[in-house]
Amino acid sequence: MLKRRARITRSPYSTKLVGRWHDAWMAATPVFDLDPCDPAFVRDPYPLYAAMRDLGRVCAWRQLGHRCVARYDDVNALLRDRRFGRQILHVASREELGWPAPAAHLGPFHDFERHSLLELEPPRHTRLRGFVNAAFLPRQVDRAAAGIERLAQELVDGFAGRGTCDVVADYAAPLAVGVIAEFLGVPRDLGPRLLAWSHDMVAIYQARRDRAIEDRTVAATGEFSAFMREVVGTRRREPRDDFLSQLVTASDGAGRGLTDDEIVTMGILLLNAGHEATVHALGNGVRAILEHVPAAAADVVASPAGHVEEMLRFDAPLHMFTRYALEDVEVAGEGFRRGDVIGLLLASANRDPEKFAAPDRFDAARSPNPHVSFGAGIHACVGAPLARLEMQVALRVLFERLPGLRIAEPPRVKDAWHFRGLESLRVAW
Numbered sequence: 371m372l373k374r375r376a377r378i379t380r381s382p383y384s385t386k387l388v389g390r391w392h393d394a395w396m397a398a399t400p401v402f403d404l405d406p407c408d409p410a411f412v413r414d415p416y417p418l419y420a421a422m423r424d425l426g427r428v429c430a431w432r433q434l435g436h437r438c439v440a441r442y443d444d445v446n447a448l449l450r451d452r453r454f455g456r457q458i459l460h461v462a463s464r465e466e467l468g469w470p471a472p473a474a475h476l477g478p479f480h481d482f483e484r485h486s487l488l489e490l491e492p493p494r495h496t497r498l499r500g501f502v503n504a505a506f507l508p509r510q511v512d513r514a515a516a517g518i519e520r521l522a523q524e525l526v527d528g529f530a531g532r533g534t535c536d537v538v539a540d541y542a543a544p545l546a547v548g549v550i551a552e553f554l555g556v557p558r559d560l561g562p563r564l565l566a567w568s569h570d571m572v573a574i575y576q577a578r579r580d581r582a583i584e585d586r587t588v589a590a591t592g593e594f595s596a597f598m599r600e601v602v603g604t605r606r607r608e609p610r611d612d613f614l615s616q617l618v619t620a621s622d623g624a625g626r627g628l629t630d631d632e633i634v635t636m637g638i639l640l641l642n643a644g645h646e647a648t649v650h651a652l653g654n655g656v657r658a659i660l661e662h663v664p665a666a667a668a669d670v671v672a673s674p675a676g677h678v679e680e681m682l683r684f685d686a687p688l689h690m691f692t693r694y695a696l697e698d699v700e701v702a703g704e705g706f707r708r709g710d711v712i713g714l715l716l717a718s719a720n721r722d723p724e725k726f727a728a729p730d731r732f733d734a735a736r737s738p739n740p741h742v743s744f745g746a747g748i749h750a751c752v753g754a755p756l757a758r759l760e761m762q763v764a765l766r767v768l769f770e771r772l773p774g775l776r777i778a779e780p781p782r783v784k785d786a787w788h789f790r791g792l793e794s795l796r797v798a799w
């Protein structure tokens with residue numbers, strides 16, 4: 371059955387298909403031949419990740435056009451390996467890499483990304499990361515706990531009498547966007563607007579990407595940036611007790627502050643990263659609990675933290691991140707030339723039986739639970755303490771208030787692969 375869906379071969383590459391792949395190095399690399407938009411794969415990618423792990427330490431995913439690692443030890447090591455980076459243009463030019471000029475219509479999006487923590491490497495990354503680290507220390511984040519609890523209770527008040535709700539649309543989404551908006555200091559009632567901009571912006575990272583998606587991303591980038599620029603201007607004039615005001619007034623060791631462009635990108639990145647993954651981690655996780663651990667309510671309420679870690683391991687919201695080789699380098703006997711891309715399959719690493727006993731079983735008592743859903747190394751998720759707190763409070767409140775929770779309709783998985791989430795999770799009680 372697996373073979374029908376993914377054609378797995380050990381044949382040499384066609385350079386036509388794989389661009390910069392190198393025949394001499396790669397003739398022996400196993401090829402993974404699977405459309406990442408295949409509906410069956412999108413519905414349940416885990417059996418195919420298992421097939422990829424069995425295939426070898428490094429596989430070439432033909433349709434993605436680059437190689438991937440799927441085993442825990444390799445994913446974990448590469449996340450921390452400084453010979454690989456999220457960006458390459460700080461050490462090599464487009465001409466050297468043989469890249470075409472960037473598409474003109476994507477200019478505004480690239481201008482935004484130029485200042486993004488997520489797209490930078492040291493030394494700029496170190497400088498920008500220094501500004502946000504302090505705000506996300508656990509003791510800072512704990513200050514948000516009361517606000518998260520209040521918002522979660524309000525949302526449940528809104529649907530508790532109905533007997534049914536959609537966990538994603540009625541609970542996880544408004545909660546996650548409300549929490550990050552409040553944290554940053556952006557009006558919470560703008561939630562739906564922020565959600566729409568954010569969805570349109572992150573759509574560009576999907577495997578399924580076309581000109582219409584790119585145009586929507588560019589339009590959303592322009593509108594979202596104009597909005598943030600206005601908020602930043604207001605905070606410069608009248609600082610408040612919020613994160614954006616901290617960014618506006620902060621300076622680094624050399625007494626230099628952030629530019630408006632840097633703050634605008636940081637604000638948007640935090641708003642986008644701060645809720646997209648959290649919404650889906652909650653949706654996927656509540657589904658996993660309801661499907662795998664019947665009558666779990668009392669356990670969830672007693673140990674939300676253990677449940678949250680297992681939710682993150684069992685069905686992570688972000689399945690793959692890529693890195694560029696910053697120099698010629700060898701990994702697991704495979705040669706990578708400067709500029710080569712490698713995909714790190716976080717969600718596969720989390721199900722590696724070499725690391726996790728019975729990995730396909732949802733076990734909230736698993737300890738330790740060293741999943742890589744928040745990444746590792748210099749780009750490790752800066753918002754992880756906030757995401758953890760938010761998920762723990764959200765989960766506890768939901769099961770405390772609605773102990774009879776059950777799935778009412780088959781959950782619908784979003785038609786996107788590496789942002790794994792549910793379109794809807796309709797439950798009843």
Ligand code: HEM
Binds near residue numbers: 640643742745746751
């Ligand atoms: C369950 C929720 C979340 C998950 C699973 C998640 C996952 C991740 C992962 C895997 C990375 C590393 C990407 C890489 O290595 O290439 C990352 C980075 C990042 N995340 Fe999260 N995240 C979550 C929530 C949040 C929240 C709540 C925020 C902000 C409030 C946030 C902000 C960021 C930022 C700014 C980065 C970039 C860090 C850097 O490049 O230095 N994330 N996240």
